[in-house]
Amino acid sequence: MIQVRNLTVAGPGFYLDDISFSVSKAGYLIVLGPSGAGKTVLLDTLAGLKKPQKGRILFAGRDITYALPEERKIGYIQQNLALFPHLSIMENITFGARPNRIPPSRARERARELAAFLGIEHLLSRSNPLTLSGGEKQRVALARTLLVEPDIILMDEPFSALDSFTRRQLIFLLPEIFTRFKVTVIHVTHDLQEAFLLGDKIAVLIDGRLQQIGSRDDIYRRPATLEVARLLLNRNMFSGRVDAISSTEIIAQSSQGLTFQLPVIPNLYLGDKIHFGINPREVVIIRHDRPLAPRVQSNIFPATVRSIFDQYGSYLLFLDLAGTGMKIELELPGYIYHDMALKMGEQVTVSLKKDSFWVLPANEEG
Amino acid sequence: MGRKKIVARAFTVAFSGLLAMVFMYILLLLFSQVSYLNKDVLVSSLQDKEVRFALALSLESALVVAALALLIGIPAGYALSRFSVPAKAVIDTVMDLPVVISPVALGAMLLIFFNTTPGLLFQEHFFPVVFNVTGIIVAQATIVVFLAIRLMKSIFDAIDPTYEMAARVLGESKAGAFWRVTLPMARPGIIATFILSWARALGEFGATVTLAGATRMKTETLPIAIYLNLSSVRIEKAVALVSIIVLLAFLILLALRLLTDKGALYQ
Numbered sequence: 231m232i233q234v235r236n237l238t239v240a241g242p243g244f245y246l247d248d249i250s251f252s253v254s255k256a257g258y259l260i261v262l263g264p265s266g267a268g269k270t271v272l273l274d275t276l277a278g279l280k281k282p283q284k285g286r287i288l289f290a291g292r293d294i295t296y297a298l299p300e301e302r303k304i305g306y307i308q309q310n311l312a313l314f315p316h317l318s319i320m321e322n323i324t325f326g327a328r329p330n331r332i333p334p335s336r337a338r339e340r341a342r343e344l345a346a347f348l349g350i351e352h353l354l355s356r357s358n359p360l361t362l363s364g365g366e367k368q369r370v371a372l373a374r375t376l377l378v379e380p381d382i383i384l385m386d387e388p389f390s391a392l393d394s395f396t397r398r399q400l401i402f403l404l405p406e407i408f409t410r411f412k413v414t415v416i417h418v419t420h421d422l423q424e425a426f427l428l429g430d431k432i433a434v435l436i437d438g439r440l441q442q443i444g445s446r447d448d449i450y451r452r453p454a455t456l457e458v459a460r461l462l463l464n465r466n467m468f469s470g471r472v473d474a475i476s477s478t479e480i481i482a483q484s485s486q487g488l489t490f491q492l493p494v495i496p497n498l499y500l501g502d503k504i505h506f507g508i509n510p511r512e513v514v515i516i517r518h519d520r521p522l523a524p525r526v527q528s529n530i531f532p533a534t535v536r537s538i539f540d541q542y543g544s545y546l547l548f549l550d551l552a553g554t555g556m557k558i559e560l561e562l563p564g565y566i567y568h569d570m571a572l573k574m575g576e577q578v579t580v581s582l583k584k585d586s587f588w589v590l591p592a593n594e595e596g
Numbered sequence: 597m598g599r600k601k602i603v604a605r606a607f608t609v610a611f612s613g614l615l616a617m618v619f620m621y622i623l624l625l626l627f628s629q630v631s632y633l634n635k636d637v638l639v640s641s642l643q644d645k646e647v648r649f650a651l652a653l654s655l656e657s658a659l660v661v662a663a664l665a666l667l668i669g670i671p672a673g674y675a676l677s678r679f680s681v682p683a684k685a686v687i688d689t690v691m692d693l694p695v696v697i698s699p700v701a702l703g704a705m706l707l708i709f710f711n712t713t714p715g716l717l718f719q720e721h722f723f724p725v726v727f728n729v730t731g732i733i734v735a736q737a738t739i740v741v742f743l744a745i746r747l748m749k750s751i752f753d754a755i756d757p758t759y760e761m762a763a764r765v766l767g768e769s770k771a772g773a774f775w776r777v778t779l780p781m782a783r784p785g786i787i788a789t790f791i792l793s794w795a796r797a798l799g800e801f802g803a804t805v806t807l808a809g810a811t812r813m814k815t816e817t818l819p820i821a822i823y824l825n826l827s828s829v830r831i832e833k834a835v836a837l838v839s840i841i842v843l844l845a846f847l848i849l850l851a852l853r854l855l856t857d858k859g860a861l862y863q
Contacts, residue, residue, distance in 0.1 A: 279761050299764040312762035316780045325776075329767030378766055 231255040231414045232382060237275065237285035244271045245438040249285070253414055253431070258405070260429030261418045262449075264461065268438040269418040270309065273384045276416065277306040289382060300329065305375035305383040305413070309390065311367050313359040319370055320354050326378035337377065344373040347407070365396035376411060383408070385417045389424060401427055422462065426450075434458045450509070453588055459507055465559045466582075467507040469592060472500055479584060482506065486554045491528040491584045503592035510546065512586035513560035516579040517570065529582035533558060535574055547572070549580060558582075626842065632835040641836030649813055650821035651840060653729070657817065658797035661736045665744035665793040666786065673748025674774070678757065694742040703735055703806025710807070731808030732815055736797040744793050751785030752778065788856050795848045799841070 232253045239246040246268045253259045263269050274280040276287060278299035287295045294302050313322050320341060327337035345351045348369045353362065359370065368388060375383060388404075389397045401424065408415050419425055425432050426446050433443040434457075442454035453459040459467065470490070474481040480492040482504060492506055516530065533549040536557070545567040549558045558580065562570075572578070641647050681687055694702060709715045710726050718725075725731045755778055763773035779786075801819035808815040810824055818841055825834040 274761075277761070277765050279764075298769075299761070300767050300769055302765075304765065306762070306765040308758050308762060310756070310758055312756070312758045314759060314762075314777055314781075316777075316783070325763065326766035326768075328776075329769070329772060374766065 231257065231290055232276075232416070233286075233288040234276070235286040235288070237272075237282050237287065239268075239271055239275050239280055239282045241271075241280065244268055246271055246275070246282075247438045249435075249440050251433055251440065251443050253416060256409070256412050256414055258408065258415045258417065258428060258430045260425040260432045261416060261435050262420070262422070262425040262429075262432050262461070263418075263435035264420055267435045269420075269435055270386055271438075272435065273306065273386050273416065273418055276384055277304060278302055303378075303380055303382075305378070305380035307368075307371050307375055307383065307385045307388060309386040309388075311371040313362075313367055313370060313374075315358075315360055317359070318357045319350075319359055319362075322359055322370055323354075323373045323377055325374060330378050332377075340377055341373065344376055347410075348373055348403075363396070364392045365400060368392065368396075368400060372407065376407070379411075380413065382414045382416070385415065387419055388417065389419075389421070404428065434461060436461065451586075451588065453590075456505055456590060459505075459588060459590070462509070464507045464509050464588070466510060466513065467505060468556075469503065469505050472498055472502045472504060475500060480504075480589065482589075484556075486556050488531070488551070488554060488556070490582070490587070492587045492589050493585055495589045498589070498591060504589055505592055506587050506589045508582050508587050510559040510561040512583060513558060514581045514583065515560070515562070515570065515572075516581055518579075527581070528584040531558075531580055531582070533578055533580050535572055535576045535578060538572065538574060549578070551580075629835050629838060632832050633839060637832050638836055638839065641833055644833070646813060646816070646821065647833070647837060647840075650816045650818050650837065653732070653816065654798055654818040657729075657732045657736060658794050660733055661740050661797040662790050662794035664733075664737050665740045665797075666790055668741050669744030669748045669789060669793075670779075670782075670786065672745045674752050674778070676745065676749045677752035691742055691745060694739050695746065699739065699800065699802030699804075700806055702738060703803035706735060706738060706803065706807045726807065727809040727811065727815070729808065729815055732804050732817060735803040735807040736800045739800060739803060740793045740797050743796055744789050747789040747792065748782075748785070751782050751789065754785075755781050784856060788852055791848055791852050791855070795845065798844065798848075 234252065235250050237246060237249040249272065251259070261269050261272060271280060275282055278294070278297060278301075282295065285295070286293060289302065289304070314325065317325065320338065323341040323344065324334070324337040326332075327334060332340070342351070342354065345354050350366060350369045350373065353366060353370065356362070359367065362370065389400060392400065404415075405428065417424075417428060429446065431443060432446060432449050434441045434449060434454075436455075436457045441458045442449060444452075444454075449458065450462060453462060453464065456467075468484045468486075468488075468490070470482045470484040472480055473483050473489070475494070475498065478494065480494055480498065482490045482492050484490060490506065492504075498504065532552040534552065536548045536550050538548075539546040541561075543564055545562045545564060547560045547562060549560060550556070551558055560580065675681070676688070676691070707726060710719060715725075723730050725734050759777050759781065760770075760773040763777045764770065768776060799819060800817075801823070804815075804817060805820055805823070810816070810820045812824060816824065818837060822834050822837045822841075825831075825837065
């Protein structure tokens with residue numbers, strides 16, 4: 231449906247370097263990246279509001295790289311939503327009718343259908359869009375975009391201005407809407423939860439470069455670069471050297487002198503420098519009253535609990551690995567934390583599961 | 597602590613005292629006219645042919661000029677705000693000149709221009725300008741159009757271009773987005789620009805008198821009428837004319853304040 235090939239966009243204060251990806255029809259692509267990564271520039275370029283220096287954009291096989299925004303048949307919900315302040319809610323929703331030659335009566339009928347679907351029927355009689363709440367504005371912007379029946383919808387941080395309650399409602403409503411109208415979506419966000427909840431595919435954009443594109447699992451388990459690993463909150467990172475390689479595991483020596491068993495990745499040789507890491511959610515505290523499952527019987531270290539933070543729903547624990555001065559971060563679901571009754575200063579044993587590690591050759595560092 | 601409080605108090609008193617003094621100064625100016633002004637003078641002045649002529653000519657020419665200013669100021673201000681213009685700083689500065697330089701200097705420049713070959717050809721083929729009623733409009737417009745461009749530019753600058761982008765993505769052309777989105781959003785600003793242009797044209801003297809001359813009952817606008825009456829020592833008539841100008845200015849500024857306080861809040 232959408233193909234982007236070697237797209238390069240540059241201007242004062244922004245830069246996109248050689249971006250290539252594709253999204254299939256009715257697919258949902260999340261572009262994940264920190265602020266300033268160039269996410270909005272990418273959407274602006276796809277919408278025709280910025281011109282690329284190089285590369286091609288194809289929508290359903292037709293080259294639209296240099297087409298005017300109004301020729302592209304795409305919907306673009308900008309971060310500020312840009313509801314027209316001088317028009318009523320109904321006029322906002324039906325704005326696209328005139329240029330798209332939809333008769334006014336048909337447009338109003340369709341606006342009512344969309345409003346009913348989006349739960350904003352009661353707003354149709356309102357005259358001033360500035361008086362709407364954040365979630366209502368978001369729904370009006372969606373209705374306005376859906377009215378012109380675009381094949382593709384671009385969304386720039388659609389939930390950034392919403393409170394968590396409204397956000398949740400909309401996050402679950404979006405897939406329903408887009409499945410029903412069979413639109414292809416590119417949704418830009420910096421929020422990991424949003425990305426994993428919604429993205430069929432996730433593209434990670436950092437510093438104007440597409441670092442990785444893949445499924446949730448790819449991104450989570452096998453970050454392609456250190457930047458991706460950092461973005462996904464892989465705060466337990468080590469560097470070291472390959473000591474031994476077998477068909478099932480790599481033995482690595484960390485720079486602090488600890489030995490780790492790691493999963494095998496291709497093109498790695500004895501003596502290579504590597505980075506490796508593990509997500510705080512994958513670290514396990516071994517409970518003495520329960521036998522060890524075979525898959526956690528690797529990378530077992532004694533540790534001391536240094537500090538504990540309650541982050542609503544889960545607990546974040548900082549541990550010192552005994553005798554190394556290394557800190558480990560681990561996230562525990564609340565019920566496990568309470569079950570174990572951990573205290574500060576307590577001695578525990580942690581297992582860093584071999585298969586939960588990601589490994590990157592050290593020269594990959596950007 | 598006590599000393600700091602005293603210093604803070606002294607600061608407030610000094611600054612607001614100065615404000616009160618300049619305000620009193622304006623009041624003093626206004627009331628000093630009263631000794632020359634009584635009901636009879638005002639009524640007879642308003643019935644006076646010359647005063648009526650000057651008032652009508654001023655209002656009409658200022659209206660034409662203000663309309664012209666919007667007609668040119670809206671598209672030109674938009675272009676200056678939205679399009680990437682080469683050597684923008686230079687162009688921007690040159691566009692400011694007519695508003696900033698002394699009106700007499702501008703009038704002299706116009707007078708000289710209309711006596712060169714292209715200026716004379718223009719007068720021959722279109723309409724006479726020098727020492728003529730049309731000269732009033734040309735002189736005032738030369739200042740006011742550029743003022744309106746400046747004002748309209750800042751009004752369009754304040755309108756987030758994402759609104760236009762939203763309109764275009766919904767299928768509107770560049771012109772369509774301008775008509776249906778930017779222009780209506782700029783409406784309070786356009787009204788304000790119109791009023792300010794009209795007021796500026798109404799008060800213009802230097803360029804007008806230089807290009808159109810000060811001919812009684814011909815090119816006699818309100819400021820020119822004051823000048824003519826003062827120079828022939830008809831103080832009472834001059835004061836009556838001054839009162840009319842003060843009243844007009846007051847009404848204009850009041851209207852502007854009321855209009856911009858109500859609207860112009862699109863953000």
